[in-house]
Amino acid sequence: MKRVVITGAGTxxxxxxxxxxxxxxxxxGRCGIGELDLRDVDRLAVKxxxxxxxxxxxxxxxxxxxxxxxxxxxxTLVAAxxxxxxxxxxxxxxxxxxxxVVLGNSGGGMQTLxxxxxxxxxxxxxxxxxxxxxxxxxNAAASHVSMEFNLKGPSFTVASACASxxxxxxxxFQMVRTGMATAMVTGGTESMLxxxxxxxxxxxxxxSKDACRPFSANRNGMVQGEGAGVFVFEExxxxxxxxxxxxxxxxxxxxxxxxxxxxxxxKQGAARAIAGALADARxxxxxxxxxxxxxxxxxxxxxxxxxxxxxxxxxxxDSLMMSSTKSMHGHLIGGTxxxxxxxxxMAVRDGVIAPTIGYEEPDPECALDVVPNEARExxxxxxxxxxxxxxxxxxxxxxxxx
Amino acid sequence: xxxxxxxxxxxxxxxxxxxxxxxxxxxxxxxxxxxxxxxESIFAIEEAFDISVPFNAxxxxxxxxxxxxxATIIAxxxxxxxxxx
Numbered sequence: 001m002k003r004v005v006i007t008g009a010g011t012x013x014x015x016x017x018x019x020x021x022x023x024x025x026x027x028x029g030r031c032g033i034g035e036l037d038l039r040d041v042d043r044l045a046v047k048x049x050x051x052x053x054x055x056x057x058x059x060x061x062x063x064x065x066x067x068x069x070x071x072x073x074x075x076t077l078v079a080a081x082x083x084x085x086x087x088x089x090x091x092x093x094x095x096x097x098x099x100x101v102v103l104g105n106s107g108g109g110m111q112t113l114x115x116x117x118x119x120x121x122x123x124x125x126x127x128x129x130x131x132x133x134x135x136x137x138x139n140a141a142a143s144h145v146s147m148e149f150n151l152k153g154p155s156f157t158v159a160s161a162c163a164s165x166x167x168x169x170x171x172x173f174q175m176v177r178t179g180m181a182t183a184m185v186t187g188g189t190e191s192m193l194x195x196x197x198x199x200x201x202x203x204x205x206x207x208s209k210d211a212c213r214p215f216s217a218n219r220n221g222m223v224q225g226e227g228a229g230v231f232v233f234e235e236x237x238x239x240x241x242x243x244x245x246x247x248x249x250x251x252x253x254x255x256x257x258x259x260x261x262x263x264x265x266x267k268q269g270a271a272r273a274i275a276g277a278l279a280d281a282r283x284x285x286x287x288x289x290x291x292x293x294x295x296x297x298x299x300x301x302x303x304x305x306x307x308x309x310x311x312x313x314x315x316x317x318d319s320l321m322m323s324s325t326k327s328m329h330g331h332l333i334g335g336t337x338x339x340x341x342x343x344x345x346m347a348v349r350d351g352v353i354a355p356t357i358g359y360e361e362p363d364p365e366c367a368l369d370v371v372p373n374e375a376r377e378x379x380x381x382x383x384x385x386x387x388x389x390x391x392x393x394x395x396x397x398x399x400x401x402x
Numbered sequence: 403x404x405x406x407x408x409x410x411x412x413x414x415x416x417x418x419x420x421x422x423x424x425x426x427x428x429x430x431x432x433x434x435x436x437x438x439x440x441x442e443s444i445f446a447i448e449e450a451f452d453i454s455v456p457f458n459a460x461x462x463x464x465x466x467x468x469x470x471x472x473a474t475i476i477a478x479x480x481x482x483x484x485x486x487x
Contacts, residue, residue: 045454205441205459221460263438299460300437 003236004176005402006247006345007089007183010082012075013227013329013339014050018082022339023346025328026354027375032329033212033223040195046207049193050225050330068131069144070109072191075228075335076141077148080185084149087232088244089183091150098181100153101142102172103230104164104188106334107197109136114194141189145230153181162294163387164188165229165337166395170253172233173397182235187338189228198224204263206298212331214295214324215302215370217361222296225330229338236402248345251382251400252281258392265301265388270294270308273394277384278312281398285313288320288398289380290347292340293370294388295324295356296331303365305386310368321378323356323371337387341397344383348401353378405451405483409476412446426473433472440469453482 011018014032015025025032032050041047057074058066069077091099112135116128134140139157146155154175158168165188172186192198201207201224208221239246254276258269278285294305302324310317325343332339343354352375359372385397403411407421414421417433424433430440437459444455455478456465467482468474 203441203445205444205457208458208460219460220458220464264436297460 002177002179004173004233004250005236005239006231006250007234007239007244008083008087008232009247009342009345010079010086011227011229011339011342012052012055012078013332014052014225015329017052017055017078019342022342026325026343026346027352029355029357029374030328031357032225036193036198038194044195044198044202046198046202046209048209048223049198050223051193052227068135070112070135070140070191072105072109072189072228073141073144075191075226076103076189076230077144079187079228079230080145080149083185083230083232086245087234089232089234095182096150096152098153099151099183099185100155100181101145101151101185102154102156102158102168103142103186104158104166104168104334104337105138105141106159106161106164106190107192108138109140110192110197111194112136114196117196145185149185151185159334160393160395161389161391162331162333162336163389163393163395164334166385166387166397167255167393169231169337169341169397170255170395173250173253176233176235182238184233185230186233187228187230188335190333190335191226192333193224193226208297211358212297212327213358213360214293214297214327214356215306215363215366216359217363219297219299219302222298222326223330225332227329227332227339228335229341231338231341246402248348249400249402250397251283252277252398253396254280255395257394260392263390265304266392267304267308267311269392269394270305270386270388271311273396274308274312274384274386277396277398281400283382283398285316287382288313288384289378290344290353290383291320291322292343292383292385293322293324294386295326297324297326301388305388306366306368317368321353321369321371321376323354325354327357337385337395341385341399344385344399347380347383348399351377351379353380405480406476408450409447409479410472412443412450413472416443424472426471428472430469447479451479451483453479453486455482
C-alpha cells in the first residue's frame with residue numbers, strides 16, 4: 001500500500017476565490033451567506049444563500065469555453081488551476097496515461113437546466129442552444145479538467161448528494177494508495193443557486209430563512225452554498241522525490257450506507273463510517289483532535305451527528321473539537337466535502353481550527369466542543385471530515401499532519 | 403366540501419386510512435405519519451386551499467402552525483384561509 005499526500009489545493013466559494021482567502025475567512029469566522037442575487041428571487045420563500053459574488057468568468061474563459069462551461073464547470077476549472085499550479089505537476093507520458101479526475105457533484109449544470117427550461121416552457125421557444133447537453137451533463141467538469149491538464153487515466157463523476165465529494169476523494173485516494181495511479185485530481189463542485197435549485201430545496205422545508213447555525217439550540221435549517229474544491233492527491237514517495245510541498249496526508253477513509261430512510265440520518269450509519277475511517281487509517285480514537293462536521297444546521301443532522309461522534313469516541317468526544325464550516329460557506333451539496341477538507345488541512349498543517357459561527361445557544365443534544373464563533377489555535381495531528389448524505393450514504397476521510 | 407373534511411381527506415390519504423378512521427383528536431404519530439409524510443401533507447393542504455403554511459421541519463413547535471392533533475391542524479388552516487383570503 002502506498003501512502004497518499006495532498007500536494008495541491010484550490011477552491012472558489014462564497015468565502016474566497018482561492019485557498020488563502022478562504023482560509024483567512026475561516027480564521028476570521030467570516031460569514032459568506034447573504035441575500036441571494038438571482039432571477040425571480042421574489043418568488044422564493046428562502047432568499048439567502050452563500051453565493052460566489054464578483055466572479056468574472058468572462059475574464060478567465062474564452063468565448064468558446066463560455067459556450068460550453070456551466071457555472072459548476074467554471075468553478076471547477078478555477079479551483080483546478082489553483083491546485084495544479086501549487087502541485088507543479090506536469091502530466092505527460094506514463095504519468096498522464098494513468099492519472100485522472102474524480103469529482104463529486106450532485107446536480108450537474110443546474111444553471112443551464114434552469115435557463116433552458118425557461119426557454120422552452122416559459123418562453124415557449126422550440127429551439128435551445130446546441131451545447132445544452134454537453135454543458136449540463138454532470139461529468140462535464142471532470143472532462144474539462146482532464147482536457148485542460150492532459151489527464152488520460154480514469155476520470156468520472158461521483159454522485160451521492162451531500163457526500164459526493166467525500167466519496168469522490170475516497171475513490172481517488174484508493175487509486176493512488178493501491179498504485180493504480182501516481183497522482184489523481186479530485187474534489188467536488190456544485191452550482192445549485194438558481195431559481196429551480198433553491199425552489200426544490202425550499203419544498204423540503206428544511207431550509208433556514210435567516211442563517212445557518214449548526215449545533216446551536218436555535219438552529220432552524222440549512223443554507224445552500226456554491227463553489228468547488230479541487231486537490232491533487234499524489235503518492236508520497238513521488239511527491240518527496242520531486243521536492244513537492246506536502247499539505248497533509250490522507251490516511252484513511254470509510255463509507256457506509258444507512259439502508260434506512262431516504263432523508264432522515266441514522267446514528268448507526270454515521271458511526272460506522274467514522275469508526276471505519278479510524279480503522280482504515282489505523283488510528284486510535286485519541287489521535288483525533290478535530291472533526292469537520294457534516295453540521296448542516298438542521299435539527300435532525302446535528303443531534304444525530306453529535307450522538308454518533310459520542311458513541312464512537314466515548315470519553316475522548318469531550319476533548320476533541322468539531323466545527324461546522326457550513327455556517328460560513330453554506331452547504332455546497334455535492335461540492336461541500338471538498339471545501340470542508342480545506343478546514344481539515346488548516347487544522348493539521350497550520351494548527352488553526354475553523355469555528356462554527358452563528359452559535360448562539362447551547363443544545364444539550366449537541367454537547368460537544370463545536371468551536372463556537374471564534375477560530376482557535378490547537379496542535380492537531382489528525383482530523384476527520386464527515387459527510388452524511390440524503391439517501392443514507394456516508395463517507396468519512398482521515399487526514400494526518402506530515 | 404368543508405375545510406375540515408378536506409383536511410381529513412388529505413391526512414387519511416397520507417396515512418393510507420379511510421377518512422372515517424381519522425378523528426379530530428388523532429395525532430399524526432398515532433396515524434403513522436412521519437416527517438416526510440407531514441411535509442407532503444402540508445404541501446397537499448397548501449395546494450388544496452391556495453395558502454402558504456409557515457412550517458419549518460427543523461422547528462415544528464416554533465411556528466404558529468400547531469400540528470399536535472388533527473383538530474389543531476384544521477384550526478390552523480381555517481385561520482390561515484381567513485388571513486390569506
